[in-house]
Amino acid sequence: MMAKVFGGAEGSETYRKFSYSVEFLPDRKKRKVTALIRRTSDIDPRHVGRAKAAPSDCFNVHIGKAIALRRALGLAVPDEYLNAPQPTEVRVGDVVEGHAVKDTALVISDDAWPPISGAWVPLKYARQYEFRIIDDSREEVGE
Known part of the structure; x- marks a missing residue:
């Protein structure tokens, strides 16, 4: 788990404050997820992050949310998120x-x-x- 740095240079202003809300907008047809971060009193987002699956990759909304959120917060996206293993066995709900x-x-x-x-x-x-x-x-x- 990453430690929160107060007053440091890590991440965007949003990452270092507490009065924000996040809205995720998944789009399965376009295979992308958008994260909108707003101040609780604002209508317009302060920061936006996006994640889009490559055409050859399997789309996973949960991984997309994690990537989009980190991008909106101005944080590096770990390679484990970007290179997640592809599923090998079909399961109910796929x-x-x-x-x-x-x-x-x-x-x-x-x-x-x-x-x-x-x-x-x-x-x-x-x-x-x-x-x-x-x-x-x-x-x-x-x-």
């Missing part, structure tokens, strides 16, 4: 795409009811046909 068709689908458990809207694929088929994982955030799915 978003995948097929090899021949570029449509995306949510992976559901083999015995689950399909969602009311949106494309989906059972876990066994996602594994069998080796679909590529494009988003492993799994925010909506309990494990």
Whole structure:
């Protein structure tokens, strides 16, 4: 854990103060996350940080939030965030795409009811046909 430096030169002014709020704006279609830091009494953000997944990488909203926040705070982003290992096994809640068709689908458990809207694929088929994982955030799915 990083120690907070008061009155030092580490990070932006926002990093050294306490009266700020952070809003995260994830955009799964564009595969990016934006962090907006505002003073609690302001409407406009004081600092903005952005993180965007490379086209060949799997998008993960949690890693994106960490990168965007550090950039907004004026802090260095650790290599572990930028070079996080890619997932190797499909799990329930991942978003995948097929090899021949570029449509995306949510992976559901083999015995689950399909969602009311949106494309989906059972876990066994996602594994069998080796679909590529494009988003492993799994925010909506309990494990």
